[in-house]
Amino acid sequence: MCGIVGYIGAREAQDILIDGLKRLEYRGYDSCGIAVLSPDGQIIVSKKEGRISNLEAELRDEHLPGTIGIGHTRWATHGKPSDENAHPHGDSSGATVLIQNGTVENYNELKEALRLKGHSFLSETDTEVLAHLVEDEFDNGAATLIEATRAALKRVRGAYALCILHEKEPDRLVAARSGAPLLLGVGDGEYFVSSDAASIIPYTRRVLYLNDEELLEITRDGFTKTNLDGAPLESTISEVTWSAEEAEKGGYETFMLKEIFEQPAALRRTLSSVIDPKTGELCVEGKPLTAELLRSLTDISIVSCGTALHAGMVGTYVHTDWASEFRYRRPKLNPRRMVLAISQSGETYDTLGSIRVAKEAGAPVLGIINVRESTIARESDHVLYTQAGPEIGVASTKAYTSQIAVMYAFTLYLARVRGEISDDDYEAFMRELLAVPDVIERVLADVEPIKQVAERVYDARSSFYLGRGFNFPSALEGALKNKEISYMHCEGYAAGEMKHGPIALIQARFPVFAICTKGSTYEKMVTNIEQVGARNGYIVAIATEGDDHIKTISDEVITVPEVREELSPLVNAIPLQLLAYYIARIRGCDIDKPRNLAKSVTVE
Ligand code: AGP
Secondary structure, eight states: OOEEEEEESSSOHHHHHHHHHHHHGGGOOSEEEEEEEOTTSOEEEEEEESOHHHHHHHHTTOOOOOSEEEEEEEOOSSSOSSTTTSSOEEOSSSSEEEEEEEEETTHHHHHHHHHHTTOOOSSSOHHHHHHHHHHHHHHTTOOSHHHHHHHHHTTOOEEEEEEEEETTOTTOEEEEEEBSOOEEEEOSSOEEEESSGGGTTTTOSEEEEOOTTEEEEEETTEEEEEETTOOBOOOOEEEOOSOTGGGSOTTOSSHHHHHHHTHHHHHHHHHHHHBOTTTOOBOOEESOOOHHHHHHOOEEEEEEOHHHHHHHHHHOSSEEEEHHHHTTSOOOOOTTEEEEEEESSSOOHHHHHHHHHHHHTTOOEEEEESSTTOHHHHHSSEEEEOOOOOOOSSSOOHHHHHHHHHHHHHHHHHHHHTTOSOHHHHHHHHHHHHHHHHHHHHHHTOOHHHHHHHHHHTTOSEEEEEEOGGGHHHHHHHHHHHHHHHOOEEEEEEGGGGGGTGGGGOOTTOEEEEEOOSSTTHHHHHHHHHHHHTTTOEEEEEEETTOHHHHHHOSEEEEEOOOOGGGHHHHHHHHHHHHHHHHHHHTTOOSSSOTTOOSSOOOO
16 A cells, blocks of 8 residues: 655665655555654654655755655545655654555554653654554653554554654664555665665665564664564564566556566567476476365455456456455355455465465465565465566556466466366367467557547546456456546446346447457447447447448447457557556546555555
């Protein structure tokens, strides 16, 4: 959700903090701030409502001296975006100053107890309560910042990743996590605390990923890792594999457009990494995924959120569950019912919660994850990584198609070890799957027709997306992409559902995006399109090249090359993504940072 950074070293902290926040801005962008501990031991705080650029403007003529500091970019949970509610937050005297990503669920109760002790608060946030809690622990006799922090966190319910400065300990930072992601970048005599690797790779690739209920005390000479009881813990340093350039726009106007055009390469990388071309074996990380285990399975539940859920729905028509519902539905789980978690960030709190429910019940967990070493990846028994590279645009695109590709590779492998597909069918399907990146390249070679359709529908208030079978999830995904970046009210439906109610909304010029590429439900889709046409809806058909009939019953037709039906969601995703993109562009929306959204949802 929010993005947090911290720095301690020999360099001036201000610019490193601001640069780090800019690289994390996709995590939340409604307000921001930094705090730097000056050489004379004072903590100076500067914070602003709005984007990092607002804070930069504020600091243009001012430099906060100091080589230790913290910074935050916010996605509001408690209290509207404002200068007061922006982080960092301090205690009564400003001696303890901290930033947080997460939610303190019992903050009201804690706040009341502190009020009774004479504490008063400047903001509506849960985070400010944490700063006063640390102060209260000092009042209760804690001798050091790390001690006070441990005691304070034992009183907290909820998810947090935080970083703290204290005037009395000007040579150190304290950081802690439970439920929200946090890592430490290890430099030469300098250290970088961050919510994810994006903000640290310009400085170092050596990182330490924190697990839940772990704390760090960091000085210029090193760091110690302990648990909430103060017991020392081992530290394993990992290496980040992707480059800073990969996290740049590379000449594209937005990250989303770049990521749409990166899909052929992302799919080739993903497909060549998930199935060993020599042995045909699945390249699983974590515990081995044995054929014996796969044969013993009676069922698979897919848990994920948003776009990742739509990828799950395309992959295989088994149980797909909204992770936010699954974990509270007390699902019947056992070691023979696998739970498959799909996530780009690997940090989505609802999906993380669902795999913890699964693990408690002894169900094997397979993660299909894009961000290496993310929490869901580390907590899954088995991991299949998508190789989409860093996805910065909030609207997921290349991760979506890579997730579907992995779903297919896994499903084919599963069918083969269970003897449910012949070798010939397996080989044929795999050959066509491996050819999909070339097909997508052909679609991306000419986006003009899609741009022109966008120019004719961009001003609609609402629209529908229709699909059947494998392309029902495509309809859901097309609607999600458009609504989340252009703010057009879009709903995706299984086309057969229209006549049971939604068709009441159809009227002249009402856009209906119909996914009707060749396949077993083609004729049914044609019927549904005609039902919409009969009510003057404005039909934009996504159809197979050479399909002349569709032209006679639609207002607009966007064609794609023919592929086997099961693989068509991979190809159909491209015009759906681009339609949303160009509609949002004409509407002047901030495509990479849509309002009210964030790239990784680490709260419930
Ligand atoms: C998709 O464009 C959205 N950003 C959102 O729905 C996203 O797919 C969802 O939050 C899941 O994120 P994850 O894949 O990182 O778990």
